[in-house]
Amino acid sequence: MKMLDRTLLASLHSRALASPRLRTHYNLHASHQESVQRMCMAMEPGTYVRPHRHPNTWELLLIIQGEMLVLGFDEHGSVLARTRLAASGEVAGVESPAGSWHAVASLSPATVVLEVKCGPYLPTFERDYASWAPPEGHANASAFERWYLGVQVGGKPPTLPA
Numbered sequence: 001m002k003m004l005d006r007t008l009l010a011s012l013h014s015r016a017l018a019s020p021r022l023r024t025h026y027n028l029h030a031s032h033q034e035s036v037q038r039m040c041m042a043m044e045p046g047t048y049v050r051p052h053r054h055p056n057t058w059e060l061l062l063i064i065q066g067e068m069l070v071l072g073f074d075e076h077g078s079v080l081a082r083t084r085l086a087a088s089g090e091v092a093g094v095e096s097p098a099g100s101w102h103a104v105a106s107l108s109p110a111t112v113v114l115e116v117k118c119g120p121y122l123p124t125f126e127r128d129y130a131s132w133a134p135p136e137g138h139a140n141a142s143a144f145e146r147w148y149l150g151v152q153v154g155g156k157p158p159t160l161p162a
Helices: 006-018 141-150
Strands: 023-027 036-043 059-065 067-073 079-086 093-096 101-106 111-118
Touching (some): 006 036, 067 141
Antiparallel strands (some): 023 036, 059 093, 067 101
């Protein structure tokens, strides 16, 4: 039996803080070939998750601790949905349909979310990352992540310098 206890959550928080990406994960599935992929993702404020889609699977996010923002976009980057997940809040989870553009942002330190989607695991191909958002590691990634925090439904992605 795998336990998601306070010791594991504290370890994930420490690993996320030590990571240049400000996030880390812990797989609950034993293999990338399993039909259901399950993992805990620990993330800190400032981590950048580029908008992306999973063409062949839905994705379920359930907050375990902390707070995070989940954004849904159309194909041009206009915000269709903005949902705050909080362990002590009104909404604890959200499911994105297959093929939908989405991104997340951590709103508090030590945020941990359970992510579930269909397997087997497939890497995200470049075509499934939003062309209207900078790639991870790009000079404008931090500014784009900060845009997530204030954008409302109907908002358009910022035009950032190249």
